[in-house]
Amino acid sequence: MPCSIARSxxxxxxxxxxxxxxxxFMGVRRFKDFEKSLGIAKNTLTTRLxxxxxxxxxxxxxxxxxxxYLEYQLTGKGLELFPVIVALSQWGDKWAVHEDGPSxxxxxxxxxxxxxxxxxxxxxxxPIPREHLGQRPGPGTIAQREREGRx
Amino acid sequence: MPCSIARSxxxxxxxxxxxxxxxxFMGVRRFKDFEKSLGIAKNTLTTRLxxxxxxxxxxxxxxxxxxxYLEYQLTGKGLELFPVIVALSQWGDKWAVHEDGPSxxxxxxxxxxxxxxxxxxxxxxxPIPREHLGQRPGPGTIAQREREGRx
Numbered sequence: 538m539p540c541s542i543a544r545s546x547x548x549x550x551x552x553x554x555x556x557x558x559x560x561x562f563m564g565v566r567r568f569k570d571f572e573k574s575l576g577i578a579k580n581t582l583t584t585r586l587x588x589x590x591x592x593x594x595x596x597x598x599x600x601x602x603x604x605x606y607l608e609y610q611l612t613g614k615g616l617e618l619f620p621v622i623v624a625l626s627q628w629g630d631k632w633a634v635h636e637d638g639p640s641x642x643x644x645x646x647x648x649x650x651x652x653x654x655x656x657x658x659x660x661x662x663x664p665i666p667r668e669h670l671g672q673r674p675g676p677g678t679i680a681q682r683e684r685e686g687r688x
Numbered sequence: 689m690p691c692s693i694a695r696s697x698x699x700x701x702x703x704x705x706x707x708x709x710x711x712x713f714m715g716v717r718r719f720k721d722f723e724k725s726l727g728i729a730k731n732t733l734t735t736r737l738x739x740x741x742x743x744x745x746x747x748x749x750x751x752x753x754x755x756x757y758l759e760y761q762l763t764g765k766g767l768e769l770f771p772v773i774v775a776l777s778q779w780g781d782k783w784a785v786h787e788d789g790p791s792x793x794x795x796x797x798x799x800x801x802x803x804x805x806x807x808x809x810x811x812x813x814x815p816i817p818r819e820h821l822g823q824r825p826g827p828g829t830i831a832q833r834e835r836e837g838r839x
Contacts, residue, residue: 541780
């Protein structure tokens with residue numbers, strides 16, 4: 538399937554994977570802290586962390602304080618999932634919020650304020666009005682059509 | 689769970705839901721076209737479409753050409769998932785791309801060019817450097833801690 542969305546979902550894995558990635562963005566690094574945050578069984582968590590390590594999203598690193606425990610951190614590939622986390626959390630803050638309000642806020646640490654609602658922006662840096670957002674077949678679809686035409 | 693990400697994932701549903709939402713953004717509106725695009729069994733597709741209608745993401749509308757078939761369109765709540773689709777597709781274009789290249793490109797219809805790589809932007813409209821992105825507990829976590837403190 539050449540669709541990048543379908544392929545991303547395959548690499549990131551099921552929904553629970555995004556909750557582990559969220560925790561990692563929030564500073565969780567140790568097995569026991571993931572366990573506490575997610576409230577899942579040790580063997581389930583082990584399988585899930587292994588799957589994210591295998592997918593190149595997380596990597597195991599020695600504890601910088603020198604304990605015998607390994608810690609988990611996002612790879613470069615994993616760090617670049619931050620916009621997915623932001624998009625999901627801003628949508629959820631509006632459309633799926635708990636009665637108590639959001640459990641966390643993503644902030645700009647320079648002023649400590651929550652980041653503003655994000656928009657899809659064009660080359661000029663300005664938000665693109667929804668009616669001007671479109672799509673066209675990419676190289677993957679064109680290659681597929683050519684193969685089908687030849688077959 | 690007060691986390692907006694966890695709650696969004698609950699509303700949007702499993703991964704397959706995002707592929708239906710992607711198709712809808714790409715202009716698919718009829719049952720038979722979803723079936724063709726997704727390659728899944730009719731009864732599975734029916735269950736999935738019903739679940740997105742129940743979740744308030746899709747709605748059924750009469751065919752504007754007057755046929756007896758209903759069409760599916762995104763609600764306001766569904767349309768606002770566009771940034772999630774963009775974030776996943778840009779990540780996938782970089783980290784999970786097919787050898788043929790992406791299957792589609794999201795474009796600004798005013799110039800027909802693909803939209804640029806999106807960044808997380810601050811109040812001034814400028815990209816926030818990663819080291820300045822942080823998080824803090826939100827009202828949901830504070831309320832929960834207060835309840836636990838009282839218990």
